[in-house]
Amino acid sequence: TSSMQYFEIQRGQNDSEHRFLAILTSIGHVYLNGKKLKKGKKRILRDDDTILIIDKAMTEVLTFQDHRQEVTQISDLDLFMERELGKGGQCSSVRAGFDVRSFEQFAVKTIEFTRDELGKRKLARVRNEIKVMKELTHPNIIQLIRFVETPQKIHLVLELMETDLIKLIRTLPERRFKEDRAKFAAYQVCLGLQYIHKKGIAHMDIKVRREFS
Numbered sequence: 001t002s003s004m005q006y007f008e009i010q011r012g013q014n015d016s017e018h019r020f021l022a023i024l025t026s027i028g029h030v031y032l033n034g035k036k037l038k039k040g041k042k043r044i045l046r047d048d049d050t051i052l053i054i055d056k057a058m059t060e061v062l063t064f065q066d067h068r069q070e071v072t073q074i075s076d077l078d079l080f081m082e083r084e085l086g087k088g089g090q091c092s093s094v095r096a097g098f099d100v101r102s103f104e105q106f107a108v109k110t111i112e113f114t115r116d117e118l119g120k121r122k123l124a125r126v127r128n129e130i131k132v133m134k135e136l137t138h139p140n141i142i143q144l145i146r147f148v149e150t151p152q153k154i155h156l157v158l159e160l161m162e163t164d165l166i167k168l169i170r171t172l173p174e175r176r177f178k179e180d181r182a183k184f185a186a187y188q189v190c191l192g193l194q195y196i197h198k199k200g201i202a203h204m205d206i207k208v209r210r211e212f213s
Helices: 117-133 165-170 179-198
Strands: 007-011 019-023 029-032 035-037 042-045 050-054 059-063 079-088 092-099 105-112 144-149 153-159
Touching: 079 105, 117 144, 117 153
Parallel strands: none
Antiparallel strands: 007 019, 019 042, 029 035, 029 050, 050 059, 079 092, 092 105, 105 153, 144 153
16 A cells, blocks of 8 residues: 555745645544644644554555755744745844744745844844844734844744835736725825834835836
């Protein structure tokens, strides 16, 4: 009896992303690292994960090995890092991440710093940013979910936006918003700014991009 009648290994949106173990049948029992999985369930697979199949006809133990280019895992966050979403200043990058337990997607901003005097000042600024973001809860402001600090990096786990305003505008036939939609977008920005201003917080980095003209 083939083990593949019990489950299949699926890939993400592209080949560089992680693999899933998908249970195909309720016949027999399939365990991933000792935890029983039901039909229709999916779990992210990591190197050296153990898949155990128990049925009347067979008992089989398999070990998963991923020989593709490794997808980064941040163990402190229990997240798998996927595609890059963008880069910022001060040695920062933003990538999509998957929570291995809940399958929720997040944006993870990673900021690198050194332990010299310049790095210490940078770290102080980032810690202050985290302190401010923890106080903010508003539908027009991206939410900070959690963060992890390591000796040379800080990872900020943020609410993931499926698209951004620039990409959205570029999908439109005339590459511009109609006036009523532009007003609504500006109104949402103003609501967010009004919220932080009432808390005594200044944004300090508001820009009008060329793509809006």
